[in-house]
Amino acid sequence: MYKLIKALDSKFGFDQAKAHCDVPCGIYDPIVAQISALTVVRMMDLMAALEGEGVAFNNSMTRYITVKEKHAEQAKHEIRVIWGDFIKPDHLAQYPELTELVHNIMQLGSKARQTADREVGVALVEAINQFAEIFWAIKGVKTKKAKAPYAPELEMVYPDL
Amino acid sequence: MYKLIKALDSKFGFDQAKAHCDVPCGIYDPIVAQISALTVVRMMDLMAALEGEGVAFNNSMTRYITVKEKHAEQAKHEIRVIWGDFIKPDHLAQYPELTELVHNIMQLGSKARQTADREVGVALVEAINQFAEIFWAIKGVKTKKAKAPYAPELEMVYPDL
Amino acid sequence: MYKLIKALDSKFGFDQAKAHCDVPCGIYDPIVAQISALTVVRMMDLMAALEGEGVAFNNSMTRYITVKEKHAEQAKHEIRVIWGDFIKPDHLAQYPELTELVHNIMQLGSKARQTADREVGVALVEAINQFAEIFWAIKGVKTKKAKAPYAPELEMVYPDL
Amino acid sequence: MYKLIKALDSKFGFDQAKAHCDVPCGIYDPIVAQISALTVVRMMDLMAALEGEGVAFNNSMTRYITVKEKHAEQAKHEIRVIWGDFIKPDHLAQYPELTELVHNIMQLGSKARQTADREVGVALVEAINQFAEIFWAIKGVKTKKAKAPYAPELEMVYPDL
Amino acid sequence: MYKLIKALDSKFGFDQAKAHCDVPCGIYDPIVAQISALTVVRMMDLMAALEGEGVAFNNSMTRYITVKEKHAEQAKHEIRVIWGDFIKPDHLAQYPELTELVHNIMQLGSKARQTADREVGVALVEAINQFAEIFWAIKGVKTKKAKAPYAPELEMVYPDL
Amino acid sequence: MYKLIKALDSKFGFDQAKAHCDVPCGIYDPIVAQISALTVVRMMDLMAALEGEGVAFNNSMTRYITVKEKHAEQAKHEIRVIWGDFIKPDHLAQYPELTELVHNIMQLGSKARQTADREVGVALVEAINQFAEIFWAIKGVKTKKAKAPYAPELEMVYPDL
Secondary structure, eight states, X not given: OHHHHXXXXXXXXXXXXXXXXXXXXXXXXXXXXXXXXXXXXXXHHHHHHOOOOHHHHHHHHHHHHHHHHHHHHHHHHHHHHIIIIIOOHHXXXXXXXXXXXXXXXXXXXXXXXXXXXXXXXXXXXXXXXXXXXXXXXXXTOOEEEXXXXXXXXXXXXXXXX | OHHHHHHHHHHHTTTSOOXXXXXXXXXXXXXXXXXXXXXXXXXXXXXXXXXXXXXXXXXXXXHHHHHHHHHXXXXXHHHHHIIIIIOOHXXXXXXXXXXXXXXXXXXXXXXXXXXXXXXXXXXXXXXXXXXXXXXXXXXXXXXXXXXXXXXXXXXXXXXXX | OHHHHHHXXXXXXXXXXXXXXXXXXXXXXXXXXXXXXXXXXXXXXXXHHOOOOHHHHHHHHHHHHHHHHHHHHHHHHHHHHIIIXXXXXXXXXXXXXXHHHHHXXXXXXXXXHHOOOHHHHHHHHHHHHHHHHHHHHHXXXXXXXXXXXXXXXXXXXXXXX | OHHHHHHXXXXXXXXXXXXSOOTTSOOOOTHHHHXXXXXXXXXHHHHHHOOOOHHXXXXXXXXXXHHHXXXXXXXXXHHHHIIIIIOOHHHHHHOTTHHHHHHHHHHHHHHHHHOOOHHHXXXXXXXXXXXXXXXXXXXXXXXXXXXXXXXXXXXXXXXXX | OHHHHHHHHHXXXXXXXXXXXXXXXXXXXXXXHHHHHHHHHHHHHHHHHOOOOHXXXXXXXXXXXXXHXXXXXXXXXXXXXXXXXXXXXXXXXXXXXXXXXXXXXXXXXXXXXXXXXXXHHHHHHHHHHHHHHHHHHHXXXXXXXXXXXXXTOOEEEEEOO | OHXXXXXXXXXXXXXXXXXXXXXXXXXXXXXXXXXXHXXXXXXXXXXXXXXXXXXXXXXXXXXXXXXXXXXHHHHHHHHHHIIIIIOOHHHHHHOTTHHHHHHHHHHHHHHHHHOOOHHHHHHHHHHHHHHHHXXXXXXXXXXXXXXOSSTTOOEEEEEOO
């Protein structure tokens, strides 16, 4: 089977990285995944802080969980798109840790849906920040670290434009 | 009718701006709308540059149009969310041009779907950049201007973190 | 910045109202937003009336909250579309209360998601009815008031066809 | 197999019609399907009238087709929901033509996606109007006929509230 | 009205079954509905087994309910598509129980959202298995029965390929 | 960075494969991705065979492209879910070709959207069949090969239940 993959590879020419973006390459930016991961942590914080009982409690709790669910999924989706469409085999050769990192993001994204444990959410943010760092390095854009300008104000990786 | 609105206003207390974000306030960031608007311009450029005919031509053209459609809608949706959830009546008093700007963005977003005219797409990007400038000013975050790190490389408003 | 908006305005010719509808103008009707707002109130009533505990209780409560969430969002979306695509600057000049009304609907829609308070839901229905009244007036169609033919049977604004 | 169906029927008690609506019964109104079907005809008219060539032509044509597609699907979805959730076996006994009518609507909805033939779109509108007539009769609400207050201004069945 | 339906029928030629599939006929397979129905039962099992309280309990319970909701809807949607697009009037003549079965699936799908009662979920699986049996018979493909290779491991109808 | 990943790994315990499925593990089955990939090839065949011109031609062509687009995306999404939620690090150790295969599926899925070239679609089907083979091997379920019971009737990998 491995040979078949290799054959496809050379046939469809996936292995040369392209400097420009054609659809579905479009315009890639990990910021959407980063904001989604921050939202996951924010929801975990709101869930932990929610007090009271009855209809009002149920209304808020259900909404936090649903928003957390949606954004953990969106974080995974965005990373999959960049990994599947932008990252070429020679990038993987250059950054051998990238594949495991992406698989980790997928698993952290699922964990972050299964739990309300803040540590999992923070780990998701950090893993996506690592991905952002590699992504911008591939693009040749310098990065910096700065606090997000909204709660939960975690330190994020941003392109230094 | 106007009185009724005023009554609701004082009843539900919309007019005091809140410094923190509760759901659906969540985490607001105009960057998603800005990237969407850039994507609209990118698709217009690809549409203008597309050559050839037959199935391959149709395949690419239909995809560019569909992506343009989706991102113009997303830009409008994101601005509506920030305007409807984050912007309070006293912000509108402080930035009297804001309402007209938002209405303009909605109209430019629709124009950008109806046409492939690049000028309309660029106007949408600019109007959303203006919105971003006001948004970050309300948040007390300084902004800077820099070229987007991907085609069509228009000058964008970014928070100076 | 205000000047730029004005310039765009005259450039893209938003200010002349069009009697006919081209896509995305399509076919506008506030009835979808009105039904959505009624559904919000209906869910609030069901939430308040729900008794019991355990799995069956959780199942119903979560579903009511999710349906409420979806319909409050749909109400906001529908009004945004009509306001952004159908309403032109000269309509805003003719009905100066319209912009504040639309902003109010957005805020009530968010409040109606954040809470299960029936008064908020009823206020959302009323604000959207006001919008419907102005919409049909612009179209030159007379309106009437009648009870909705389903729970919660609130008085609604309908076109008198 | 038929016996099993009958057994399920008596077990889960589908056959008694309920006067009130519990979720997912919610708030049923065929108006959304009716507006969707009108939109299908409107798009067919716009497709037939579209002139020109090149990018602008492709942009409009693709958008009309996509909107037609979406609204034909929505019309089918809405009718399925009312038929599946609101219509009980004893309604089917009372209106024996109802099942065939619903199956017809599904087929016309598909035809309306496969073609740009206006007659198919008009037949879809008429079949859904027939459904609306039966629906309101079951609810005990009188209906009237009136022209839709927007293009393509076909005669529609409305509840006489 | 019945006459009008008949007239449409002969006009648009719905009554001849087509051996091939044109869009939206596409590629029909009841397996997606079958998997969705199994997922509904799986969620009911998880809901019944869930223990504990507090945020973790709420997080899991809300997610199970939401997944159950989504898959019950998907099961109904898939069956509607096959019934509306693939099943022609002469199939209905050949399998007179088919219409009632489809209506039953719609009602069971709604019941399965309204409740966490496992018996309802199992009945939904069985009704969809019956539908699969008829579907494959129409296609001239033999079927077999086998346990699903994942929880809840119910006996399913599969094509014998 | 690699160390951080390792630390997360041992912290959140991703590396032990679980025999059962908890949400979001749910019920995994590559059949949905396989059907989606077949649909991609089917659309390519319909696109190549489409004749004529004018509105009817545009209507069909746009629909085929849109359906192709949607199903290529769905194939990628389904594989990502199984890979991200079901496949654990020790599976990756056991099947070292798996990661490259998944990355290949993502790239073929994008190619299949960018082009109407049947060979790309067939390669996507084959790569997903390879994935199915590994998936069922991990589950300890034997597989067989058989022609799909619908156009384009490609040979598929099915579990031998």
